[in-house]
Amino acid sequence: MKVLVTGGAGYIGSHVVRALQRLNMEVVVLDSLELGHKAAVQGSNLVVGNLADKNLLSSLFVDGRFDAVMHFAAYSQVGESMLFPEKYYHNNVAGTLNLLEAMLQHNVKKLVFSSTAAVYGETAESPIIEDFPAVPANVYGKTKLIIEAILKDYDRAYGLKFMSLRYFNAAGADFSGHIGEDHTPETHLIPLAIQAALGQKNSIKVFGTDYDTPDGTCIRDYIHVNDLADAHVLALQALVSGADSNIYNLGTGRGYSVLEVIDKTMKASGVSFLVEFSERRKGDPAILVADSNKINKELGFNLKYSDLDTIIKTAWKWHSNNPKGFRK
Structure with missing residues (x-):
């Protein structure tokens, strides 16, 4: 099978590329x-380009003769998306439309789409099932939900079949230690805590300690990459x-609080770093946990690596061995 992976040099995409290989x-x-x-896809067949380049896409599909596409290419910073919506609609939505156009022109009608739990919005219900309202x-x-709507229409009209995977908090790193999480800027809790343990940050900040949870901090569902x-x-x-x-x-159905994650990181690293407490951030629900029974039952998916100890252990291995990420 021959597969095109857009955004395959990113965090999740590179781990999927390795799994396919x-x-x-x-x-x-x-x-x-x-x-x-x-460096995340070293040894792979890498084409450097953007989904905005229709000519590149056309030539890529002519030469590729792909059986399927896996689509990860997107901007994904929540705060940035609110400041620069045009950037997100152009890249995420228009870029996907260009990709779908090329797929249909070359009769490639199988797509696995990287979606997100952000489609659900600030729901107070947990665990979250796929039938919950997406707001x-x-x-x-919004861009991810729009793309899902487009995919449904393309299935109905053109027979393009898709699987959209809405994941919660991707975390951890490949057991080889060769690839892992490297974002600029970094916004995810586990790598931020590890940066504090490595002395790259003075502290880790906790936003809100008065939530209706056992220790007062937000609870999130972490799944190993x-x-x-x-x-x-x-x-x-x-x-x-x-x-x-x-x-x-895609989640575990088990949530961990911010303080639990920080405590586990301290134990894994052997470093007690400074924790600062701040006010709540607007829009942070107390608990976000996935119900993943549907994919378990229908596709036979089973978790292997997503206990928090393993997630943090593999993340610590990657970050401590690569303190500058892929920029050696």
Whole structure:
């Protein structure tokens, strides 16, 4: 099988590329390297380019003869999306339309789409199932929900089959220690805590201690990036086997508080770093936990690596061995 992976040099995309290669699939990565890293897909067939380039897409599909596409290329900073919505609609939505146009022109009708739990918005209910109302609270989440609506229409009109995977908090790193999380700027809790343990930050900041949770801090559902990668492979295999289009949550059904994550990071690193407490951030629900029973039952997905100790252990290995990320 030959697969095009857009955004394949990014955090999640690079782990999926590695999972596909382990199954001896032929992979072509399309990435602008604006946010991705060439070193994350070292040894892969990497094409540097952007989904805005229709000519590049056309030539790529002519030469590629792909069986399927896995689509990760997107901007994903929530705060930035509210400041610069045009940037997000152009890149995420218009870029996807260009990709779909090229797919249809070359009769490639299988797509695995990287979606997000941000489509649900500030729901007070937990665990979250796929049938909950999708009311995004930010432009990033809106772009992903718009793309899902487009995919449903393209399935109905053109027979393009898709699997949309709405994941919660991707975390951890490949067990090899060769690839991991490297964002600029970094906004995710676990790498921020590890940066504090490494002395790269003076402290870690906790936003809100008065939530209706056991320790007063927010609770989130963390899933290991290698489990995410395995789920994408299962979704691809299901499409190739003739499965209908579908949307799935990806999480563990188990949440951890901010203070629990910080405590685990201190234990894994052996470093007690400074913790600063601040006011709540607007729009942070107390608890966000996924119900992933649907993908478990329908695709046979099982978690292997997503206990918090393993997540932090693999993240610590990556960050401590690569304190500057991919920028050696």
